[in-house]
Amino acid sequence: MDRIKRNERLAAMSRILTASPNRIYTLSHFTELFGAAKSTISEDLSILADAFSQFDLGRLTTVAGAAGGVMYRAIPSKEKVVSTLEELSKRLSQPGRLLPGNFLYTTDITCDSDLSELMGEILACRYYDKAPDFVLTMETKGIPVAMMTARMLGVPLVIARRDSKAYEGSAVKINYISGDTGDRIETMALARRAVTPGQKALIIDDFMKGGGTLRGMHDLMKEFDVEVVGTGVVIATAEPRKKRVDGVTALMVLEAVDREQGSAVVKPSEWVYKLN
């Protein structure tokens, strides 16, 4: 075999590491793949790390210890987070998006494969240090962003259903309260085998008004003896101020609606401007 050049190693390593975010690759993985010395691979990694940081393409992190190695996290700069969410807020504030009943049409944005990935990147960043074992969402609209968040964290997605389905086996089913006035009781179910007691969950959804569905997901995790290490949503409404779940990270806030224009006022959340 021809000797593999640094150029080729860097091209390949960049692809391999960024394709599996938040997963540790040992140096031996690369020394074997490329037939190169550890010191050579270390130099490669430092070039990669510099290139990623220079062009705002995420971060390479070295993990020390026996299980150590290197991993990639798609952590965007503050500038990228702000510009992404300002652009999305602008699109979400366009006339015609407000539907009867004051619902905001967001599906084209949450189902866009690039945008859902960007939102997943930003949400994942807030929870790397909490090391969730999986991302939980409730069907249906939250799934794409939750999936991309899970991808960035390198963990599986778990989907709670409105009802228990035959093809998912025995399930735990709870009732939860949804709707503005707290008078609507709904059902949420999750297959028994979907999660393991003692795991840690990150809850992700697309929209929060009162927080009833998120509260339901928290309660559901309690039934499974799973700790919830965080809750994130794409959009939270400013009103009601009091939500049924505390400490939710929202990417954007829906501040007001203009029924005549059929539009909403959506802005990036304040924490976005306080990032380092």
Add this chain to the structure above:
Amino acid sequence: MDRIKRNERLAAMSRILTASPNRIYTLSHFTELFGAAKSTISEDLSILADAFSQFDLGRLTTVAGAAGGVMYRAIPSKEKVVSTLEELSKRLSQPGRLLPGNFLYTTDITCDSDLSELMGEILACRYYDKAPDFVLTMETKGIPVAMMTARMLGVPLVIARRDSKAYEGSAVKINYISGDTGDRIETMALARRAVTPGQKALIIDDFMKGGGTLRGMHDLMKEFDVEVVGTGVVIATAEPRKKRVDGVTALMVLEAVDREQGSAVVKPSEWVYKLN
């Protein structure tokens, strides 16, 4: 600014191109980003292309013409497709996966962020030449793989719902026949604004038995004047042989079930072994 070295350009270009599969980047994009000559960027791209092909990491394709440039497609080698699907088939054939009613538990595999990406890669490969404008799926279980297929094709995901929802605005609703005996009538709905007449759809779902749900999605697209350019599923059952939709690409085939063992016989589809 320091002059950017080839090493750094390759690391950055690898990340940029592979993060947006099937999207054309002009050479000017990179000449501007790196302050380098076109000839230099062309050389970079040929090093990248070689490295990707050498390590089975996908393919760089040059697109000629005024709107030309370069794009990345995560096309796995035949060996990778075969080994991925053989491994998945083995997992899906494990005892305990067969649920009452002969349903196969697949959620842990379709919701795994790595595996769903791999399946999306393999499905997308079959439809690059058809250039779909979006991927359509029906809630819920097909969403993760459909999302990853859409990501690989660089197009949005569109999700048909069991019912029309207030927060998606006016919708087209159809009835379709599901179930073995063709005696169950169900409803499928899609927001009017979700797609545009004249577009091309790729339909992706997780499971096909009779093909009723897929037939429903085909009929739904007819209502929108959208052409269906392909239909793909993760698993198709061998029986019934006659499906309600023709020409479906299945990654794997469920050939038989063993009720005592609570297991199924799942194998990669035959076309997988005939790939070039």
